[in-house]
Amino acid sequence: MNTHTIDTSAPVISADHYDTTAFYTDPDAIATVANTTAPDAVALPSPDASTAEILAAAQEAGRRAVPAPFAETALVARPLLRRVGLPVPDGPLSYAIAPDLTVRYAHPATSSVGSAGCSGDDDTLLVTGTLRRVPWARAATAVIVLATAPSGPVLFTVTPGQATLTPGGNLAEEPRDDLHLAALEIPATQVRRIAPELLDEARLRAALARSALIAGAAERCVDLTVAHTTARTQFGRPLSHFQAVKQEEARLIEEAALVRTAVQAAAAPLDTDGPAAHVAVAAAKTQASASAAEIARIAHQLHGAIGITRLNPLHLATTRLWSWRDEDGDETYWALRLAQPLTATTLWPVLTSTP
Amino acid sequence: MSPISPTPPSASTLSPIAFPDVALPESTRRLRTEVRAFLDEERARGTVLGRPDSWLAGWDPGFSRRLAERGWVGMALPTEYGGAGRGFLERYVVIEELLAAGAPVSAHWVSDRQAGPSILQHGTEEQRRFFLPRIAAGRCFFSIGMSEKSSGSDLASVATRAERTADGWRLTGTKMWTGGAHCNDYAIVLARTDETEDKHAGLSQFIVDLRAPGVRVEPIRLMSGEHRFNALHLEGVDVPDGMLLGQQGDGWKQVTGELAFERSGPERYLSTFPLLVSLLRELGQHPTTAGQLTRIGILAARLYSIRRLSLGVAAALDAGASPDTQAALVKDLGTRLEGTLIDTVRSVLPTPADPHATPGSHPELLAFALLHSPGYTLRGGTNEILRGIITRGLEQHR
Numbered sequence: 001m002n003t004h005t006i007d008t009s010a011p012v013i014s015a016d017h018y019d020t021t022a023f024y025t026d027p028d029a030i031a032t033v034a035n036t037t038a039p040d041a042v043a044l045p046s047p048d049a050s051t052a053e054i055l056a057a058a059q060e061a062g063r064r065a066v067p068a069p070f071a072e073t074a075l076v077a078r079p080l081l082r083r084v085g086l087p088v089p090d091g092p093l094s095y096a097i098a099p100d101l102t103v104r105y106a107h108p109a110t111s112s113v114g115s116a117g118c119s120g121d122d123d124t125l126l127v128t129g130t131l132r133r134v135p136w137a138r139a140a141t142a143v144i145v146l147a148t149a150p151s152g153p154v155l156f157t158v159t160p161g162q163a164t165l166t167p168g169g170n171l172a173e174e175p176r177d178d179l180h181l182a183a184l185e186i187p188a189t190q191v192r193r194i195a196p197e198l199l200d201e202a203r204l205r206a207a208l209a210r211s212a213l214i215a216g217a218a219e220r221c222v223d224l225t226v227a228h229t230t231a232r233t234q235f236g237r238p239l240s241h242f243q244a245v246k247q248e249e250a251r252l253i254e255e256a257a258l259v260r261t262a263v264q265a266a267a268a269p270l271d272t273d274g275p276a277a278h279v280a281v282a283a284a285k286t287q288a289s290a291s292a293a294e295i296a297r298i299a300h301q302l303h304g305a306i307g308i309t310r311l312n313p314l315h316l317a318t319t320r321l322w323s324w325r326d327e328d329g330d331e332t333y334w335a336l337r338l339a340q341p342l343t344a345t346t347l348w349p350v351l352t353s354t355p
Numbered sequence: 356m357s358p359i360s361p362t363p364p365s366a367s368t369l370s371p372i373a374f375p376d377v378a379l380p381e382s383t384r385r386l387r388t389e390v391r392a393f394l395d396e397e398r399a400r401g402t403v404l405g406r407p408d409s410w411l412a413g414w415d416p417g418f419s420r421r422l423a424e425r426g427w428v429g430m431a432l433p434t435e436y437g438g439a440g441r442g443f444l445e446r447y448v449v450i451e452e453l454l455a456a457g458a459p460v461s462a463h464w465v466s467d468r469q470a471g472p473s474i475l476q477h478g479t480e481e482q483r484r485f486f487l488p489r490i491a492a493g494r495c496f497f498s499i500g501m502s503e504k505s506s507g508s509d510l511a512s513v514a515t516r517a518e519r520t521a522d523g524w525r526l527t528g529t530k531m532w533t534g535g536a537h538c539n540d541y542a543i544v545l546a547r548t549d550e551t552e553d554k555h556a557g558l559s560q561f562i563v564d565l566r567a568p569g570v571r572v573e574p575i576r577l578m579s580g581e582h583r584f585n586a587l588h589l590e591g592v593d594v595p596d597g598m599l600l601g602q603q604g605d606g607w608k609q610v611t612g613e614l615a616f617e618r619s620g621p622e623r624y625l626s627t628f629p630l631l632v633s634l635l636r637e638l639g640q641h642p643t644t645a646g647q648l649t650r651i652g653i654l655a656a657r658l659y660s661i662r663r664l665s666l667g668v669a670a671a672l673d674a675g676a677s678p679d680t681q682a683a684l685v686k687d688l689g690t691r692l693e694g695t696l697i698d699t700v701r702s703v704l705p706t707p708a709d710p711h712a713t714p715g716s717h718p719e720l721l722a723f724a725l726l727h728s729p730g731y732t733l734r735g736g737t738n739e740i741l742r743g744i745i746t747r748g749l750e751q752h753r
Contacts, residue, residue, distance in 0.1 A: 052376075222749070226749055226750060230750055240746065240750060243743070246742055246743050246746040247739065247742050249742075249746045249749075250684075250687065250741075250742030250743070250745040250746050251687075251742070253684065253745055253746070253749055254684050254687060254688050254745070257373075257374065257664060257681075257684060258657070258660045258661065258664065258688060259660075260373070260374075261374050261376070261660055261663045261664045261667060262656070262659070262660040262663060264374075264376040264663075265376055265659075265660075265663045267376070268376075268378065279659075282652075282656070283655070283656040283659040283660060284656075284660075286652060286653060286656035287656045287657060287659075287660045290653055290656065290657070331653060331656075332649050334652070334656075335648070335649045335650075335651075335652025335653045335655075335656060336645055336648050336649050336652055337652070338652040338655055338656055339648040339649065339651040339652035339655060340648060342635060342651065342655065343635055343639060344632050344633075344635040344636035344639060347631065347632060347635055347655070348455045348456075348628075348632070351655065351658060351659050351662065352387070352451075352662075
């Protein structure tokens, strides 16, 4: 392939080792990756792992461009299922936060009207609509859906086989599939009514999962760029000896450090819920999304022409950065939410609210 | 040392982009509340005015003494020398609260940040017993005499000489950018004691009494017209043996050992923070658009993230590591943010900067922050030099 030095701690399971386009269409391969326990691959953390440990693993998955819904499973789907007391299926999982989905109770004829509004004789649902751009839907054992029923927010699971799937992908060709649900019946046993706060928590978990992936891809950009500028020689000296290169490289390193730190800082607040979690995650996703442009720009600039080809793995990181910054809320979305409660008197207390 | 969780790795295992995440010790929660209450009292007294760059420009010895009465000057110094024996992270919390409030901390700033720790680490027992209790009482203010006309980033090229006399040293030369030398009591001066091939060797540090014969302080006015800095002329100043700080010839090692402390603290990202508070105060009187909120949010996220990095360095320092690369990284990010903050404030609420507007009004604070802004990325080591340190640090780590 290429003659440039690349990361010698080469990942056993990473997108590097596959013709990416072919790989992403093979659900069995993705499931294998997601379930792998090979010691030097990224393994799903055990259920009782701390949020900080899961975040670190998700970051590693981002660094290796793992072709599986790793962060989606470990940081979003599994914790939410456990939270509402639904069984956690084996294999890769995904999620969809879909407040616009049309959700009815399946047995309205026998309904009684309670304080929560109209409800059926049980919680069996009839669901119609499209779940858009669901990460890795084609490969997921189950997709966790958060939607709004007549009684209020609900969480249920669908299996991709129950839906019509329109394949799609992001800039890195990671699957982002539409799932069309046509009056799909969801048995009451798979439905849980949830508090509105859980909907917020789902958004925070999704945003933090994505931020951890961004932090990993940013670190990969640093690894690859430093390796390249120290190995590549022009005008008789390594690129890294040029002052102009040092200046840019330092900024790349700084942005990556900034994202990584913001992600780490959100682990403890996420476990405690509350306003501190909102601040920490909003700050982390805002920073991760906002830094993506500069990280990708500098990494490509310092790689020169080889970086814009598939002869070099840089694109695995930069195309993900460009997609992930938009997914689960871009920097505009989260910055607005971070800033909304700020006033002259609350600004500093909010910024120092996380321990 | 304060309890930190999780334990930060030692410097050798710390990748420049892998900072430890820091949970501030529980004790800091109450401390923070106490500092905020103190600041409320001082606001009522009219001393805390929410001005930018208050660690450079807010000179108020009375405030420094009242702060010292609370035990918040030299607070990390041991109690046997008059300090409060508190941890480095506790000091961090006090400092960041003071700077965010724009409190006038410049009188004791160098004593607290550099002179105190330096005398504790390198000083003789006699020097410790004399200086440290006075520093912790907010009654002994220091300047730093390091840079010279031809010796800015390239500090090892200092030309100020110290020649042996019968009972001490005679110092000759001119220090530049000596902040506060016209009002402070002492300066720590870096001078050449031996002419050697290796320009890093042969340097020593001295404690110079700023009222001693032969000391001449000449103002260097800033572009705003303010008098903060001076040329410190040492015209054959006699310094007794007892005022050599540390070992003869160890000056370079002693000076560079302190750089991580100087480069990574909250003063490297909070200098213009009071201007952001002022902006929000202004916006409180107007409807705020989504576009304005977004720009504020992006800035706030960056500030929040840089603070976490800075805390990571503080924790590593508290644990006894010397995270020089990480400190350089924080300084480049933080001081650039101080300038970006001004740009954001201008774009969110276009306001002509006006140095003659009512003191403390938004246009006046904007003018003040702006006139100080070129200094943010220069003082404490120019950012271009720091970026070289960062790149080298990462290459060596690989």
